Amino acid sequence: MTLMELREVWGNAPLIAAAVGVLIQDEQGRVLLQRRGDDGLWGEPGGALEPGEAFLTGARRELHEETGLDCPNLTLLPLPEGLQDGPELFHRYPNGHEIYIIGMRAHGTLPAAALEQAAPDDSGETLELRWFPLDALPDLSNNANRASLNVLRTRAGLPPLPLAPTPPAPPVGNFLMELRRVIGPRPWFAPGSNVLVTDDQGRLLLLRHGHTRLWTLPGGSLEPGETFAGTAARELFEETGLHAAHLDPLHMFAGPEYRFTYPNGHVVDFVSVLYRAHGVTGTLTPQEGEVLDVGWFSPDDLPGEEELSGELIRANLRWWRTHGDTPDQ
Structure with a gap:
């Protein structure tokens, strides 16, 4: 069962999405971002894991699907900076679907010229790919992207990006x-x-x-x-x-x-x-x-x-x- 198949019976109510974000930097320290097809804003490549999939496997798959690129030195970031979790990673998609993103972040490097061979798949998820300096980032799609890029900004000695307000987390249930x-x-x-x-x-x-x-x-x-x-x-x-x-x-x-x-x-x-x-x-x-x-x-x-x-x-x-x-x- 995929996340989209689950949505057909679950509706828009919040789900927990096990996902991986992929942070790729070039030789100048710039980060590779995609302009998303759903909201037209920018974020790092990545997405939900498939059932039974490991995070690094998912990172490689998502990177290839959304950019057409492969990164030989892609690895998961160490804990705790590699973790994605918390109420601030709530996101409501343009179609109304709500999720809380949890999971991991992967990091790797590619030469800037690799972008010339980029070939995203035909799903429409990626409208554009571009390298951005960490101190000159575009409008980002959601807090998961802001939190991921804050990991790189912290490493570079830059202040963190502010996170957008999110609704209170629901009470603990089952x-x-x-x-x-x-x-x-x-x-x-x-x-x-x-x-x-x-x-x-x-x-x-x-x-x-x-x-x-x-x-x-x-x-x-x-x-x-x-x-x-x-x-x-x-x-x-x-x-x-x-x-x-x-x-x-x-x-x-x-x-x-x-x-x-x-x-x-x-x-x-x-x-x-x-x-x-x-x-x-x-x-x-x-x-x-x-x-x-x-x-x-x-x-x-x-x-x-x-x-x-x-x-x-x-x-x-x-x-x-x-x-x-x-x-x-």
Whole structure:
């Protein structure tokens, strides 16, 4: 199911769109922007991921579709500057569709002359392509573009562009459950966060989930307008009663290997940021009905892989054993 197919049954109401923005700079530091076909304004190439797609794969696909160009050194920006999230990334398209953009940013370089070989596809998404100096940007389409270009402006020592006002984020509910009533069990993105909490002996907190009866980390799904860090803090408290004074983003996990099928048949493609909790306070209080058991595990006595709740959690724990508290660089 594509985003446009979902719109046929969901209507204009806000959706969470897992998307990637592509920032390409030339040898002068100028950024490549496209004039968009929907509103005639400018923004970086990019767009929504396809189900099961990794961010870098999506970045390469979107760049080629919207410009006809390929960038050999395209990579995802490190966390946190690579993250897209938050209520300010609300956007209402000219056709009335509303989204909250979440995801990642990719960055690469191409020579200015590469633009001579540009050949956007015939979808009408790209009206024009041009290099722009970071201190002389055109009218930008939305806050996602402004926030992405602010990453480059900050790197260049320039002040950030102001973001346009956006409506308040809706109250936290159960967005994924509401979406399931419309799409059924079909695969769809489940953005969210998981949290590493360790005790003074270096042991990791794991929870046995009430639905799967498998071991997992504190964490859960992101709500419209919520940041990944906000999700991490909220889910940590809901599931354990604990608070973290600070949460460090370590790594984004997304791609076909993180597809998961729940016991009820619902299929999700996880788009998940792993956080490390610092300054944890409170009394460990497992969430009734949601958490069957809790345990503290050293790196050498973690549950077996078959006892863990899917490849995402297995990958999270491999990251912990290999990298500890070191974030992506």
